Amino acid sequence: MNKIFETPLYPYARHPDADATTPVRHQAIVVGAGPVGLAAAIDLAQQGIEVVVLDDNDKVSFGSRAICFAKRPLEILDRLGCGQPMVDKGVIWNMGKVFFDDRKVYDFNLLPEEGHQRPAFINLQQYYFEEFLIRRVHELQAEGAPIEIRGRNKVSAVGTHPDHVTLEIDTPEGSYNIEADWVIACDGAGSPMRAMLGKDFVGRVFEDNFLIADVVMDADFPTERWFWFDPPFNRGQSALLHKQPDGVWRIDLQLGWDIDKEREKRPENVIPRLKAMLGEDVEFELEWVSIYTFQCRRMEQFRHDRVIFAGDAAHQVSPFGARGANSGLQDTDNLIWKLKLVMDGKAPESLLDSYNDERIHGAEENILNSTRSTDFITPKSEMSRMLRDAVLDLSEHYEFARPLVNSGRLSLPCTYDGSPLNSADALNGPERTRPGSPCPDAPLKDGFLLPKLGDKFTLLTIDAEAPDLIEEDGIEVTRLALSVKDDPTLALKERYLGDATSAVYLIRPDQHVAARRASFDETLFRAAIRRATGKE
Amino acid sequence: MSDLILTSNIEGADDFYAELLTTHEGLETADSNALNARLVLILANHIGDRSVLSQALRAAKLTTEED
Structure with a gap:
């Protein structure tokens, strides 16, 4: 089976920049062709800014990874000209069930507010998400927009200067240097750009491991989010089942801290776990298995002169609540118009500091919410667990306890209260x-x-x-x-x-x-x- | 006679829950249990209404309605 994530979509090709005698200067360089980097590049190109995307890979992301995209990012994608294919392909869901021990304690309907073009959420594999963004890049190229993606171009050194940035790039044919007026670093949680600049990334490490399995099955599970606390098939831990397009189901199984990751990832160990969860008779095929740990942390500053960090490179949250890719898209949404005005000389460079202020505010809100979810899913003390279990027991009988159950507070865009760009509210409005x-x-x-x-x-x-x-x-x-x-x-x-x-x-x-x-x-x-x- | 409120009634429920956990942070289980006991008595006094308190005691047992 040749999946989209196994096909090079922007294969390496030698670029004339590699043969230039003096490094070629570009208006903007985006490092990383993930969801956030591609969104940044499309936004720049739509604004008429010349942009080069550098990626150490040549394919979309391997495995489903980020699967839950919220309304605000979909609205941003509409502005970027690729919201519709995402919504057409994605699975729209509103219903969910919560299980505790061996029983269902309640079910819920998100009851999204009427009168919005986009649904509250869609589930879509990250590889499709990236594929649609790359298609949009190709569309823009066909229209003559100055945007290109260079596959297998890995940044190996960075130099910052008051008015530009220099980059050394490794390719399969050796290295070359280029320059940019501005660099946007979207190279993920492990950001090599951040490491090369020697910037900090502080926060909380959670001592836990989660097994993610994407399984393909013809099952009659409904299009709902199912979450288990302490189920018989994964004692003392949690589990999640969520539907993606193409009959692919996302399964998350909490494994705890003290495990052998390589051993747990082997199909002979994964399959019995899944059978215990899904039932012996359910036929399924494993598409992708991964084990992840997570941290909640952020850079102290997102802007370092002419290198600006966005997405997971700038801030990392736990996956509960789908706040990773979703907040990354809100970063670039916030950044690109400001950068355009600064590049055109229509706003002072200090406008970019408001990106720092506003998106740190957003990152803090996301870190707070996802940390609380993590603390509910993995109680840190005996009392914490006792209170958590009390909430779950009560939730089966009384409606009041259900809003306290926290398996992820789903991503909502933040309000930039107190931003220096706001004028005082002068309307007696909502x-x-x-x-x-x-x-x-x-x-x-x-x-x-x-x-x-x-x-x-x-x-x-x-x-x-x-x-x-x-x-x-x-x-x-x-x-x-x-x-x-x-x-x-x-x-x-x-x-x-x-x-x-x-x-x-x-x-x-x-x-x-x-x-x-x-x-x-x-x-x-x-x-x-x-x-x-x-x-x- | 007032009825015990069993629908959502706390604004900012997540903030409240986080504060509750923070209050317990760093305590040994015995001290945490003692804190909960004090908290129950403080909240009960605040409610005051004997009938509401009786309903709450029954509700906490999670038994069916017939008692």
Whole structure:
């Protein structure tokens, strides 16, 4: 069986840069062609920035790895022109069951809020996710966009300078040097870039191992997330069963700390464990097996002069809650528009420090949530376990205990409260759209709200007057004029007006709210634009 | 007579649970048990309502409703 993850998608080819007498300078270099690096590169190319992606490999990721993609990243992918194939291929799920010991204690429905174009979550193997991103890269190349991926180009040395970065690259044919105005390091949790720059990566190590198995089976398990605490087939540990496309099921089995990893990975040891879980009669085939441990940690600073870290390279969380790839996409969503303005000389370089501030805020929130999930799944003390088991016992009988059961708090985008880019809230409006918030979607008569916001600064007016275009010191802001009548379901009103009767929102290119008030005031909105671009 | 609340009633439930665990952090099991006992009495006093307390005691036993 020749799977997509076994096929080179960007095979090595000698590049003229390798034969240049002086190192060739590029506008932007992205290190790492995983989900985060590819998203960064697509975003840069869509903004017209010339970008080279360097990857030490030439294929998509091996095995399913990240499988759960949340709504906000899907919305970001829409902006990057590849949300639809992900949603078409992915498995949409809302239902789940929680088991404790030998019994089901409750089931749940995520009951996603209506009036959003994208579902709360899809499950999709990381190799498909990367494949769709690479297809999008090829599409952009066909349109003439300045983007390329160089396979089997491994960065072996980094030099930082005030106005550029030098990289030494190893290839199958030897090494060469190139330069970049800016480098985005998306080379994963083990980031060689981070190590080469000698930067710290501190946090908590969890003494635990998890076996991941992707199995292909024709089983009639429903499209649900099943989570077991202390089941008979994996005593004292946890287990997870989750559906992916193509009849592939993700199984996670907690193994504990003191194990022989190589031994546990062998099929003769994995298969009996899976049979105990799935039942003796279930026919299945192992597609991929891996054992992982995890840590919750982050770099102290994500920006180091002209090298900017994103995704797992900058911060690592436990896998519970799907906050790895999902938060990495929010990193690049936050970064690229800022970098574009800085490169074009339309914003000061200090605007990039707000990437550091805002995404550290996001990383902290993700680390907090995923650490709590880990502590619930693996209690650290006898009392911790006693309380955990009490919650599970109560959850079988009483609804109040169910919100306390924590097998992962699923990824939601964070609000950049306190960001220096926000202007003071001047609307008596809903909490969820206060300055710093990611814009929630809303259904309109002719499509959804978020695609209309696009990737430029927007002045969203709801039953309010404003100019169609404002230009403030090189920043163009286009008006999107709406009325509550455009959404008969009243979601737009509920999400953006609340008790107010009109509103004007300044929305950033990453679709976060920068400022809002009841009506347009030219002086104040010009100030808000300057503030949102790091100019005051 | 008030009814015991058995639907979700704590805002920021995850924060509460984390604080509860932190309160126990570093304690020997015997000390943790003693802390829980004190906590039960403090919360019971706060509730005050005898009938609610009786309902809570029954609920904690996880037995069926007929008693």
